[in-house]
Amino acid sequence: MARGRARLNGMAVAGLGLLVVVVLAALAAPLLAPAPPDRLSLGESLQPPTPAHPCGTDYYGRDVLSRVLHGGRVSLAISLSAQLVALGLGVTLGVLAGYFGGWVDFAVMRTVDVFLAFPDLLLAIGIAAALGPGLPSVLVALGLVGWPGLCRLVRGEVMALRERDFIQAAKAIGAGHGWILWRHVLPNVVAPTVIATSLGLGSRIMQEASLSFLGLGVQPPVASWGSMVHFGLRWLSRAPWLVIFPGLAIAIAVLGFNLLGDGLRDALDPRLEE
Amino acid sequence: MSGRSGRNDRGGRSDRGGRGGRSNRSGPFKLLEVCDLRAEFRTARGRLRAVDGVSFDLDAGETLAIVGESGSGKSATALCLLRLLPDPPGRITGGRVLLRGLDLLSLGPEEMVGVRGREVAMVFQEPATALNPILTIGEQVAEAVRAHRGLRGRAVGRAVVDALAQAGLPSPESRVRRYPHELSGGMKQRVVIAIALACEPAVLIADEPTTALDVTVQARLLDLLAYLQARLGLAILLITHDLGVVARTADRVGVLYAGHLVETAPVVEFFRRPLHPYSRGLLAASRLAGPGGGRLQAIEGGVPDLLDLPPGCPFAPRCLVARAAGRRAGPCGDAFPPPTRAGEGHVVHCWYPGVTK
Numbered sequence: 050m051a052r053g054r055a056r057l058n059g060m061a062v063a064g065l066g067l068l069v070v071v072v073l074a075a076l077a078a079p080l081l082a083p084a085p086p087d088r089l090s091l092g093e094s095l096q097p098p099t100p101a102h103p104c105g106t107d108y109y110g111r112d113v114l115s116r117v118l119h120g121g122r123v124s125l126a127i128s129l130s131a132q133l134v135a136l137g138l139g140v141t142l143g144v145l146a147g148y149f150g151g152w153v154d155f156a157v158m159r160t161v162d163v164f165l166a167f168p169d170l171l172l173a174i175g176i177a178a179a180l181g182p183g184l185p186s187v188l189v190a191l192g193l194v195g196w197p198g199l200c201r202l203v204r205g206e207v208m209a210l211r212e213r214d215f216i217q218a219a220k221a222i223g224a225g226h227g228w229i230l231w232r233h234v235l236p237n238v239v240a241p242t243v244i245a246t247s248l249g250l251g252s253r254i255m256q257e258a259s260l261s262f263l264g265l266g267v268q269p270p271v272a273s274w275g276s277m278v279h280f281g282l283r284w285l286s287r288a289p290w291l292v293i294f295p296g297l298a299i300a301i302a303v304l305g306f307n308l309l310g311d312g313l314r315d316a317l318d319p320r321l322e323e
Numbered sequence: 324m325s326g327r328s329g330r331n332d333r334g335g336r337s338d339r340g341g342r343g344g345r346s347n348r349s350g351p352f353k354l355l356e357v358c359d360l361r362a363e364f365r366t367a368r369g370r371l372r373a374v375d376g377v378s379f380d381l382d383a384g385e386t387l388a389i390v391g392e393s394g395s396g397k398s399a400t401a402l403c404l405l406r407l408l409p410d411p412p413g414r415i416t417g418g419r420v421l422l423r424g425l426d427l428l429s430l431g432p433e434e435m436v437g438v439r440g441r442e443v444a445m446v447f448q449e450p451a452t453a454l455n456p457i458l459t460i461g462e463q464v465a466e467a468v469r470a471h472r473g474l475r476g477r478a479v480g481r482a483v484v485d486a487l488a489q490a491g492l493p494s495p496e497s498r499v500r501r502y503p504h505e506l507s508g509g510m511k512q513r514v515v516i517a518i519a520l521a522c523e524p525a526v527l528i529a530d531e532p533t534t535a536l537d538v539t540v541q542a543r544l545l546d547l548l549a550y551l552q553a554r555l556g557l558a559i560l561l562i563t564h565d566l567g568v569v570a571r572t573a574d575r576v577g578v579l580y581a582g583h584l585v586e587t588a589p590v591v592e593f594f595r596r597p598l599h600p601y602s603r604g605l606l607a608a609s610r611l612a613g614p615g616g617g618r619l620q621a622i623e624g625g626v627p628d629l630l631d632l633p634p635g636c637p638f639a640p641r642c643l644v645a646r647a648a649g650r651r652a653g654p655c656g657d658a659f660p661p662p663t664r665a666g667e668g669h670v671v672h673c674w675y676p677g678v679t680k
């Protein structure tokens with residue numbers, strides 16, 4: 050991007066468009082929502098979609114559209130924060146491991162191996178369950194699930210960079226480690242990190258939904274997309290809209306992040322050029 | 324070019340007086356003196372002695388060319404001087420590198436960072452890779468200026484343009500915001516030189532600085548180095564395999580073979596009266612008029628396996644003199660020859676210096 054060469058392809062633009070819609074809808078939720086998300090209206094329990102309630106109502110008569118819009122704020126905020134935790138851990142440790150090598154590399158990468166030995170979701174469930182349900186434990190769980198992949202990616206990039214002449218040249222004019230890492234190494238791992246972050250955000254949304262679906266995520270009355278699916282499940286045969294609309298929101302957001310990530314990879318990664 | 328005085332007072336370590344301006348002598352110490360430098364690489368097959376007992380010295384305003392084939396230890400020697408030999412697998416195992424009498428090999432890592440760039444700078448072979456592709460050339464020169472000259476704010480921008488202009492980059496003001504890929508190879512190498520000289524070093528190590536460039540660009544860059552040397556009193560250690568470059572720029576020549584400096588001589592003396600059989604072979608194999616005359620002659624055999632060096636002189640297996648002497652059980656296969664002095668500044672390590680077959 051910095052080189053002015055990258056042109057986003059159609060897929061990436063489509064992904065970006067989806068995300069813009071999703072994020073704007075979440076940000077503007079209080080303005081767009083037809084009703085407050087928590088307003089009970091027992092007389093309107095389990096209504097199918099109507100002009101008054103475009104996505105129907107749940108058992109307590111709450112407007113599903115309003116809850117999907119507000120739930121998006123929760124889902125996106127959790128995913129973003131978890132991804133930031135993963136980025137901080139993964140990039141820092143990856144850069145240090147790749148640059149210094151030796152025992153630093155050994156220690157970091159064996160830890161990564163341990164984390165990668167567990168299936169992502171199982172690990173997240175284990176951590177979230179150990180910490181008890183609630184927002185902070187979801188953040189920690191998803192951050193810890195996300196960092197090893199990033200760390201391995203960044204470490205590989207840095208190991209390749211370390212051998213490049215310009216790093217040696219920077220040392221030869223008296224650059225210290227901090228200077229080299231900040232000015233020469235970090236900027237060169239931005240592109241792969243951006244790609245991985247976009248794809249990672251998609252995974253974080255899915256994982257947050259999964260944790261909430263299992264009851265380990267956000268707790269009532271706060272709703273995220275995953276928890277809406279979780280609580281809608283028991284009415285599935287009578288009121289499928291309780292599951293369909295939050296599920297659709299999850300699908301659209303994940304699709305957007307994946308399309309954007311793939312498109313960015315095509316645009317930023319010269320190795321994939323034909 | 325102020326700020327040059329007073330560098331000797333840094334840290335109060337090298338308090339041996341100034342370098343005597345631009346004169347050739349700098350007090351009791353040579354500017355750079357390398358004694359019995361040894362370095363090795365640890366490989367899966369054993370220890371590879373890349374630099375094996377190399378000694379030379381270098382004074383301000385002087386150019387010493389180190390010549391040798393690929394794998395002879397030229398670049399390893401250069402990296403040792405800056406303590407930038409990749410470790411692992413490389414390691415300096417012995418010797419001294421004295422900069423105005425101060426042994427660089429005894430410095431701590433922090434102190435060494437202060438020497439790099441400020442006292443000893445390096446120009447790399449491949450300008451395309453020696454520059455960071457995602458920083459503008461102005462930013463890269465500015466780094467060096469900020470780090471070593473303590474300039475801030477607008478003074479940095481001026482110093483950057485000055486450094487680029489001094490390195491002969493045309494219209495530097497308009498190019499500071501360019502990225503490396505927008506410049507030609509020759510211009511990139513000028514930027515690399517500007518970065519090296521922005522720190523006002525006393526010693527410049529140029530590792531094959533023109534090998535990656537067109538012949539015409541090569542000539543202009545060599546002229547530039549000579550001009551900057553005359554103006555700044557730089558000592559240049561020029562690493563090359565091109566005897567044409569040596570003849571054009573060097574004051575003295577050192578011939579490196581399998582990690583050993585087998586012959587050191589003033590440049591005229593070297594071309595007129597090479598004493599080591601390998602030096603004669605190099606000259607005969609180049610297009611410059613050597614003792615071989617008209618036809619180019621290849622040196623038989625190849626560079627020996629550094630992991631499996633024969634005892635004695637490393638050149639002996641390829642050496643016609645040694646072969647002739649060997650029939651009479653000569654010493655070539657027994658021990659590395661001691662130095663023989665053959666005139667002012669002319670030293671050769673050979674059991675039969677000057678003998679032809």
